[in-house]
Structures are given as structure tokens and as C-alpha cells.
Amino acid sequence: MDPAGRGRYGGLRGFRGFAAPLGLLMRTTPPPTATLPYVLEADGIQFAFGGRVLLADVYLRVQTGQVVGLLGRNGCGKSTLLQTVAGGRRVADASVRLNGQRVVPAYRQPGLLNYLPQVPLLPAQLSVTAAARLLGVDAGAALAAFPELLAQAHRPVGELSGGTTRLVEVLLLLHADTRFSLLDEPFIGVMPIHLETLVEVLRAVKPRKGILLTDHRYEEVLALCDVVYLLHDGRLERLDDPRAGLLDRGYLR
Template sequence: MDEVKELYVDSVQFSYFGSHPVLTGAYLKCRVGDVIALLGRNGCGKSTFLKIIFGSIKAQHSYILVNGKRINRAYWSGQVGYLSQDSFLPTNEKVSDLIRLLVDDRSMRNMVLNDVRIQTLQDKKVYQLSGGERRYLEVYLLICQPSDFLLLDEPFSGLEPIYKQHITALILKFKDKKGFVISDHNYRDVLDIATQVVLLQNGTCRQIHHKKELEFFYVPIGTFDKD
């Protein structure tokens, strides 16, 4: 029997110096094949939570297991990737050069280079890309890494609709090989592909079993009446 790959996060507590607690026991469990929508109001701590899981922010307390092993910094394990709201690509580098530099696996590298959308971008430098083109490239590059889990912070924010569709298609294409945790204010884009929904509220995580429940805690009453 194949080993179940799982990212397990529990009892995350965090507060900025001199402020009220942001997280008071946040919990999340993601397995390969999951697409988790991490929702919540502005300032509730979604980005902070993702950064703590990844390891770029240290919590006052956390219990994180990656594939059964406890870790302090997920990025040390190589099994968790993170897409921040800000671009991580050097702006003056050519797209084709970045793909060859950042994707070690030859078959994955050729797959990216032969992607119909990437082919039109290969000779451009990063600063010449549109927001959607750059985000699509970033998500694709992260997917091609050997990590089992990807944390995506606002992957759809500010993008033209066609690239929202392209990024959605990428996630669905690879969801059987990876687990995704996605936080985005464009909640409908995430709900459309989510296998489970988690609402971060008052420092803790609430499991949402039906999107109508979000009308009590997150969106206006009646939002999903026609869905």
C-alpha cells in the first residue's frame, strides 16, 4: 500500500509584538489530491498562516508534520512550496533561461517549454510579461518542483479572466500529484476547484461543509442563492 502523503498543521499560535493574537490554534490537514480553499476576511491572518507553515515566519507555537515527520521549517524538507503575493522571479531574466535554471527534471522542463502559452513567452524577459503571464509561469515553475504540497497566496488576484482559467487548469492537471492550499480574495475562483473549504476566523480554522455556511461568517446573505 502506498504511503499517504500529508501536511498536518495544528495548534498554530502567533501574535505580532504588542498586538492582539492573530492565530490562536489554527489547524489544517492537506493530503496529495486535496485542493483546500483557505478563506477569511482581510487581516484575519491567512498570509501569516501560510508563511508559518512554509517557515518564513516563526510562530510562538506550532505543530507541523510533513509526511509524518515533525519539522520547524517546511522549506527545509523540500516537500512544501510557497507562492507569495509578490513575484519571486528576477525581472531582467529571459523566460526560457529561468525555466532551464529552475526546473531540474528534464521531462518536466520540456513539458513547460512546450506549453502552448509558455512558447509565446520564452524569448521575453520577466518584466515584459503581463500580470497573468507572469503568475502562470510562477505557478507552473512551482508545480514542477519535487515538493508534495503547494501553498498559493492570492494566485488569482488582479489577473485577467483568461489567465485565471489557465492557472485553474494547471492546478487541476496536477492535483493528483500534489496537495494545494489556496488563499485568495477571489473566493469563487477557489471554490470552483476546492475539495474542502477552511475559514480562518478569530484565530482558528472552521471547516466549511457547504458554501452556504459562508453566508453566516464571510459573505453577504444570499450570495449563493442562484448557485
């Protein structure tokens, strides 16, 4: 976890820095006036922690119909960047815009985005079905690619394994009616037998949604993403040739 990302998450209550419940972040009524494609941009993001610069005037862009990967080593600031884009972390001079119009904070804009932190999101006492209802999602549709999950939808989230819980969280957020999903390590703990299907679900959702994700499973990210950014020494670089760029910098062998 990024140093600046530490803190106590409270199920759907959010992470340190959110002044409002994550329920607000997951509003599903889209604003009526914007036109496709929707473009989410963030720039001017600067952040230091413990005397170390994590983010130095970062610019990021993702649009609907894209999966955008954000790669970098542990502790480099990826989680902080996602939190800033979502609006849960206030950073001086940061600007987040939808189709050129500022949205501050982004999570308060109905139907704009949802956010999956590194740590568990769903309250342990809720059943999967109840959690889906809370997010305005049809559990049957969201879990359709995983029949074994449908069979467990009546169970409390706290009774599921960590990897299964993560899979459920990702599926519910992807099927929620928002234009963008920000996913911090969506593949963590997910069994290999499920990972390939999850990647296919991400591809299927992409035409109607913009997805920004970070994960350390670089091969899956490279196979999935239309655009790849690398965060290194506080700088965010868009890689024209992601595989070659990661090989040159020692991220792949």
C-alpha cells in the same frame, strides 16, 4: 497583504523570516522513505500582531491529491499561516508534520514543498526559461496549456505584465517536483481568459500533489477545492458546506 506578511521579498531569496534562499525551499529531490498519501499537518500555531490575535491555536491539514482552500478577509492572517507552514516564520509552539513526523523548517526538506508569496517571486532579469531551469522545471511542459506564454519564454520576467508574471510563477511551481505547493493569491492579476485554463491545470496537477491556496476569488476557490477552511477572528474552521458557510457569514451574496 496581511500585516505580519509585510517585508521585502527578494526574487528567489525569499521573504522576511527566511534564513535561507528560496532556492532551498524548491529542492526537487524527494525523500525516499515516506509512503503515499503524504499528509502535511500544522497545529499549535498562535500569532499576534500589534496587540491583535491573528492566529489562535490553528490546526490545518492537507494531503496529496487534494486542493485545500484557505479563505478569510484581508489582514486576517492567511499569509502568516502559509509562511508558518512553509517554515519561513517562526511561531512559538507551532508543529508542522509530514505523515506524523515533525519537519522543522519544512522548506529545508528536499522535495517537500514550494511556496508562492503574494508579491512577485521570480527575479525580473531572468528569462522565463532560465527561471524554469532554476526550479528544475521543463518550461515547455509547464507552459503547454498557454501557447502565448511559450512564445514569450525567452523574455525577461520583468518585461511581462503583472498578471502574466503571476501566471508563469504559478505554473512553474505547480510543475516543480515537490509534494506540496502553497500558493498565496495565485489568481491575482490573471486575466479572465486565462483563469479557466489555470483552474484546469490545477485540477490536472492535483493527483500527484497537495495544493494549499488562498485567494479572494471565492467562486473559483469553491469550484476547485476539496476542502475549504475559513480564518476568522484568529480561529480556523473547516467548512462542511463551504458555500452555505460563506453565505451565512457574509462572505458571499
